[in-house]
Structures are given as structure tokens and as C-alpha cells.
Amino acid sequence: MAHMHRFYIPPGIPAGETLALPEEEAHHALRVVRVRDGDEVALFDGQGREILGRARRVGKREVEVAVASERTIPRSAPSLGVAMAWVSRDKAAEFLIVHGTEIGVDRFIFFEAERSERSPKVAQKWTRLAVETCKQCGRLWLPECRVARDIAEALQMAIGTRYFGALRPDAPPLGAAFAGGDATIYVGPEGDLTDAEITTALEFGAVPFSLGDTVFRSEIAAFVAATICRHLQGFLGGAR
Numbered sequence: 001m002a003h004m005h006r007f008y009i010p011p012g013i014p015a016g017e018t019l020a021l022p023e024e025e026a027h028h029a030l031r032v033v034r035v036r037d038g039d040e041v042a043l044f045d046g047q048g049r050e051i052l053g054r055a056r057r058v059g060k061r062e063v064e065v066a067v068a069s070e071r072t073i074p075r076s077a078p079s080l081g082v083a084m085a086w087v088s089r090d091k092a093a094e095f096l097i098v099h100g101t102e103i104g105v106d107r108f109i110f111f112e113a114e115r116s117e118r119s120p121k122v123a124q125k126w127t128r129l130a131v132e133t134c135k136q137c138g139r140l141w142l143p144e145c146r147v148a149r150d151i152a153e154a155l156q157m158a159i160g161t162r163y164f165g166a167l168r169p170d171a172p173p174l175g176a177a178f179a180g181g182d183a184t185i186y187v188g189p190e191g192d193l194t195d196a197e198i199t200t201a202l203e204f205g206a207v208p209f210s211l212g213d214t215v216f217r218s219e220i221a222a223f224v225a226a227t228i229c230r231h232l233q234g235f236l237g238g239a240r
Contacts, residue, residue: 041054041065048074051069077108080182167192173212187225
């Protein structure tokens with residue numbers, strides 16, 4: 001599987017003896033990775049479905065896959081969501097989506113904090129980045145991306161225990177605060193969450209945590225926290 005080319009197909013395509021690659025994926029197969037007749041390929045729909053087969057060029061722009069086997073796997077459990085306050089750099093969200101997808105984050109939430117410079121908007125590019133990342137790392141489930149108008153709405157979207165990064169001396173290390181199971185992590189903007197936002201998080205039962213003395217950029221803090229949580233949940237080489 002390490003060297004097998006992977007391609008994305010939309011959910012809902014019925015099973016059959018052959019499947020045609022979507023136009024964009026066919027172009028990628030022919031012009032970028034230069035798939036040849038008979039090459040083993042893997043298809044996935046971002047909803048846990050994987051199809052293995054062999055590619056066959058059809059004309060100059062089309063590629064069909066002769067289906068050899070198919071499986072559907074459930075989402076990994078426990079789940080992890082990451083909610084990050086919107087910052088001025090679109091690249092920050094893109095960084096988090098790419099690298100968060102690599103380590104298995106299930107949900108991304110971008111919310112407007114009091115110190116955010118503008119409101120977040122869902123970008124079509126996010127899905128494309130997640131698809132390309134799933135191709136690279138072999139993940140079969142695409143993460144969900146959502147936006148919230150404020151931290152209160154973002155907190156309502158949580159699954160599992162809520163945790164929020166806090167630049168306060170009494171906040172315990174994330175490893176000590178984390179209780180396992182489904183979780184959603186909240187990270188504020190540069191300058192941290194305001195006192196009012198911290199109060200809101202506590203009212204929702206969110207648990208504060210610290211990442212130590214280093215002050216990270218928001219997307220780095222979110223990624224570091226997600227990595228720690230995924231390890232503690234039993235992934236990334238952690239005990240399960």
C-alpha cells in the first residue's frame with residue numbers, strides 16, 4: 001500500500017465491476033502520477049469506503065478502475081475535535097487542516113474570538129487540502145470543517161470533554177488534565193482568550209490546560225495539543 005496511488009471518489013457511487021475516476025482525479029492520474037494500464041490503485045470516498053483495483057486508461061482523458069475488492073471501516077474512536085480562534089492568516093487554518101488531518105483529527109471548528117480580526121468563512125480549499133492529505137497518509141475518513149460565530153457556539157459543537165488552552169499559571173499540563181475518551185480542544189488567538197471567553201468556557205464545563213512556558217502561534221498550539229491528545233487516546237504510538 002505504501003506505493004499504491006490513491007484517488008478520491010465522491011460518496012454514493014454504486015459498486016460495480018469497474019469505476020470511472022472523476023475528471024479531476026483522472027487528470028491527476030494521467031498527467032501527474034502517470035498511472036499505467038494494470039497499475040494497482042486505491043479509491044476512497046472520505047466516508048470509510050476503500051476500493052482496490054487496477055487502472056485502465058480509456059482514451060486520452062479517462063481512467064477506469066477494475067474493482068478487485070472493497071471494504072468500509074468505521075471512524076476511529078475515540079474522536080478528537082479541534083476548535084481554533086480565527087486569526088488574520090488564512091494559512092493558519094490551512095496548516096491546521098493539513099497536519100491535523102495527518103494525525104487523525106475528526107472535526108475542525110474555526111470561531112470568531114473577541115480578539116479575532118475578522119470572521120471565519122468556510123473555504124472550498126479546505127476540502128481539497130483534506131482530500132490531498134488523506135491520499136498521502138492513507139486515511140479513509142475526511143474530517144469535518146465548521147465555523148462558529150463565537151466561542152459559545154463553538155462550545156455547543158463539542159463532542160466529548162471540552163478542553164481549552166489557558167495562559168494562566170494554575171492551568172495543569174495537558175497530559176495531566178486529559179481524561180481520555182472523546183474530546184474537543186479549544187485554542188484562542190494570539191493574545192489568548194479574554195476573561196469573558198474563559199468564563200464562558202468554564203460555564204460549559206471546559207477544562208483548562210497548559211502547554212508549558214512557550215507561547216505558540218495559535219495553529220501551532222492547536223496542532224501540538226491535538227498531537228498530545230491523539231497520543232493519549234492511543235494513537236501515534238500510544239498505548240491502547
